[in-house]
Amino acid sequence: MFKFLRGKLSNFFVKSNRLVLVRHGESEFNLKNLFCGWHDTPLSEGGLQQSRTIAAAKLLEAKIGFDKVYCSALGRSRQSADVILAEMKSSYLPVVLDWRLNERHYGNLTGSNKRQVADAYGEQQVQAWRRGYDEIPPPIEPSNSYYYAILNNLAFRNIPVGQFPLSESMHMCVDRVKPIWEEIKKEVLQGKRVLIVAHGTVARALVQHIEDLSNEDIVKVNVPNCVPIVYEFDLRTGDLIGNSTYLGDAQYIENMKDKVAAIGD
Numbered sequence: 411m412f413k414f415l416r417g418k419l420s421n422f423f424v425k426s427n428r429l430v431l432v433r434h435g436e437s438e439f440n441l442k443n444l445f446c447g448w449h450d451t452p453l454s455e456g457g458l459q460q461s462r463t464i465a466a467a468k469l470l471e472a473k474i475g476f477d478k479v480y481c482s483a484l485g486r487s488r489q490s491a492d493v494i495l496a497e498m499k500s501s502y503l504p505v506v507l508d509w510r511l512n513e514r515h516y517g518n519l520t521g522s523n524k525r526q527v528a529d530a531y532g533e534q535q536v537q538a539w540r541r542g543y544d545e546i547p548p549p550i551e552p553s554n555s556y557y558y559a560i561l562n563n564l565a566f567r568n569i570p571v572g573q574f575p576l577s578e579s580m581h582m583c584v585d586r587v588k589p590i591w592e593e594i595k596k597e598v599l600q601g602k603r604v605l606i607v608a609h610g611t612v613a614r615a616l617v618q619h620i621e622d623l624s625n626e627d628i629v630k631v632n633v634p635n636c637v638p639i640v641y642e643f644d645l646r647t648g649d650l651i652g653n654s655t656y657l658g659d660a661q662y663i664e665n666m667k668d669k670v671a672a673i674g675d
């Protein structure tokens with residue numbers, strides 16, 4: 411009876427719930443400035459450290475806890491989540507791996523150095539591939555060094571026939587992410603405290619859905635590694651309350667956004 415009343419009372423008072431979105435820590439491919447997408451690169455030493463000292467530290471500082479974690483089927487997302495959870499003494503939490511949260515497939519650009527591609531095709535074309543909304547990079551070919559590793563990755567074995575991409579635009583990624591986002595949002599609105607550990611383009615796709623941004627506005631968004639983005643939802647209406655909050659030092663975050671936006675060396 412007491413438990414029942416306590417539940418009723420907390421339902422009466424608790425009217426909002428938070429959701430946290432984090433891009434995984436720096437990967438080996440991020441470090442080498444290579445297009446990565448569906449290639450399963452591990453985190454770099456720096457990326458492991460960012461997961462501890464930026465993502466987990468800022469979440470602990472903000473006293474934000476979780477009930478459930480969503481990751482992609484790519485190892486770097488899970489690796490970052492594991493480090494964050496260990497640091498938060500929350501390794502017991504359920505972690506769901508879902509391929510629909512995989513990074514955008516970068517097609518035949520996979521494995522290429524971004525600066526070298528810019529030297530060959532021009533900066534404008536590279537930025538159109540990286541930050542255009544409908545631009546689809548050329549499909550990955552069997553001659554690409556990562557073609558077979560991606561195709562035969564057992565982490566992708568549950569992908570329905572016909573849905574395994576050979577390349578994706580931002581737009582395709584936004585469409586792919588929509589159903590899993592709707593599933594996650596339902597849980598958030600039921601009061602589950604969810605952490606999503608995702609990737610650069612997938613994080614932007616989620617941001618577009620969450621903030622209802624236009625196609626023109628979302629292409630200007632850049633998500634740094636390991637900076638938690640916090641959202642708050644009204645549990646009754648399902649609407650977003652206020653704006654996103656990026657946890658961390660404002661100047662550091664701006665510098666990292668600029669770094670992510672740039673083609674790099």
Ligand SMILES: O=C(OP(=O)(O)O)[C@H](O)COP(=O)(O)O
Nearest residue numbers: 440444445446447513540609610
């Ligand atoms: O795999 C990638 O994203 P990830 O490091 O977030 O998984 C991309 O290569 C990021 O590159 P971009 O910032 O040029 O889109």
